[in-house]
Amino acid sequence: MSEWQKVEGHLGSPLGFRGAAAAAGIKKAAETLDLGLLFSDAEETSAAGVFTTNRAAAAPVVYSRSELRAARGHARAVVVNSGNANAATGRAGLGVAAATARAAAKILDVPRNHVLVCSTGVIGVPLPLERILDNLPALAKHLSPSNAASLARAILTTDTFPKSAVLASERRGRRVHVAGIAKGAGMIHPRMATMLAFITTDAAVAPPLLQKLLAASVNASFNRISVDGDTSTNDTVLLFASGLSGVRVTAGAAERWFGEGLTELCQSLAKMIVRDGEGAHKLVTIEVTGAADAADADRVARAVANSPLVKTAIAGSDPNWGRIICAAGYSGARFDAAKMDIRVNELFLCRRGLDAGFDDAAARAELDRKELTLRLDLHQGKASTVFWTCDFTHDYIDINASYRT
């Protein structure tokens, strides 16, 4: 059993964090929140970040990655906008990112490299700096713990609902919170940093340990989800630790305890992203067991999670397990197809590589569920893994055939 419980709250629930959001006119629809500011009152706030591995990384990624490194894992604020990715915007785009951070640092009275920036939205269009600068003073003025709740909406693009979760746990009589928000509905793919997520905690964690714990949690959550196989230019996970709970996390038991909560939080947000995948109607968990090693388990899970043929079969509740065995077959993993078992939930579709003689209507009923699990047992060894994906529907095409315009 986990020592962490889900609780009501928002990004401002951990002690020390305030936030605010505004409609700055970056998105076409006026009145839509598209600019947010998150700030930590604690001078000694630690920060960790995991960034996209995309070689065409956007200006805010290039900027924040470099500043966070220069500040040795200390940062107190992030300015985030939606509606424009500030990607493929060249030297001018980097200038906009830096000017945004500089302006926010001045207003917040912190060193410039303690302000990070994130952007999400359309690629290749200049980000209008003046709309950000015009709105920063009001944002700073409205900073409050409860206003931080609105950040979950300010970062959305094609998402259909805001994604937020808060966990709490007691440690030596003191209460510690971990809170997070995320966005991302397309361009989701299980490689390093697949969307935007912001996490706050009032635990005290030194920067190197914070970075290590974040990397591990991201690997067990955001790097195990797939909507469409595209890895974005912008995606970033940032974690800020104010330390104001008075609970210090160091190597050993405390590290395991905090890491568990952080991973649970990240998995919870990751599953919300998949559930909100562009056009998705179903949340599909892919469990692979019996793999020869962890890398092979991942290869199989990833291939099945990304296969358009598997994802369309799930959309149609078609128990076409041949497509699953086929995807495993081209994954690059070592296994013997004649040993593989495949179940949807508890129902066997394939046993030892052959049709399990299942009842078609019963299989369809399992696949009709809004949340379902595909279980693949390779019977090769003892390694296992879990991935999350969604079905592939008409709505994905509708959303993406005309996103830009």
Add this chain to the structure above:
Amino acid sequence: MSEWQKVEGHLGSPLGFRGAAAAAGIKKAAETLDLGLLFSDAEETSAAGVFTTNRAAAAPVVYSRSELRAARGHARAVVVNSGNANAATGRAGLGVAAATARAAAKILDVPRNHVLVCSTGVIGVPLPLERILDNLPALAKHLSPSNAASLARAILTTDTFPKSAVLASERRGRRVHVAGIAKGAGMIHPRMATMLAFITTDAAVAPPLLQKLLAASVNASFNRISVDGDTSTNDTVLLFASGLSGVRVTAGAAERWFGEGLTELCQSLAKMIVRDGEGAHKLVTIEVTGAADAADADRVARAVANSPLVKTAIAGSDPNWGRIICAAGYSGARFDAAKMDIRVNELFLCRRGLDAGFDDAAARAELDRKELTLRLDLHQGKASTVFWTCDFTHDYIDINASYRT
């Protein structure tokens, strides 16, 4: 200029080849051709094959790959069925493949390992051997050069049109033919052997050279197309050379001449497959130039060709070049996004990593074409490549959400 011309004809046009097809009841729809036989009259027929790399390779792949090797590149016939892939059918499936070959060899009076077998269709359902055996005698009886034309229809599954091409060339006063047919509309992905294709020629080519030339041609054609990123369990390209034209192909100029024709034929068939991609409305050529090396050129082209976001943007004629730069970015290739140019046909969308300031209506008009080219210049080096892909539409979902049932 190529020395090869497209001519009217079919798989039976090269001297020595006869074929026939029948409706054997393997497909649900009666009267639909689903069984075919191709036979070479020449005892010294050479044969070459390229097979799927999928680890869950189907019984006919396992069988034919092994027999072709055992016979050191000699084979005279292939039995092919559609409607059932004989994949994930275990030991029984291998028995069906072997029994099919044995029965055909007896009727045709050739050694058993001179008969290959291929299957395509649904995975995981036993292939009814008796329907094949019942129809083989009549098939053998109806073998003729002109009846070979019907094989192009007998191998189809979700394809909407038969794919066939014939090239001819003169060599020292003698006329040589290369003819081919192909099928494949889903599970198409640029890795070794991505569909079914059968090629006949009346050139005389020794087995080792024939295999080398086929591998090179497949690599420049069928391995450079993408419909949905899935690599099938069954896919196979077989090439038979009867030698009856009297023109012998050996290393040097003749090899280059014949290889050129073979590659042109394979590219022609590969493009037909993409044009008939499940739900596809457009044939998209991806040209990558200026890559640091050939592997990087391929990485970029493959990532762009497979990106669901790029493919849906093309479906919607949306000049969203940011998705192209993004796909290149996660391809693993080394390049500097700030140097990249992107054109649709001749129109610049992105110049040196930035928006080229194009006219939106003009860009949409270019993207509205049924055949269009995306040109990416990385400005990193001198390597280049070409891939072919299609757009990603509603119809792909419709076809695949209910293929099995």
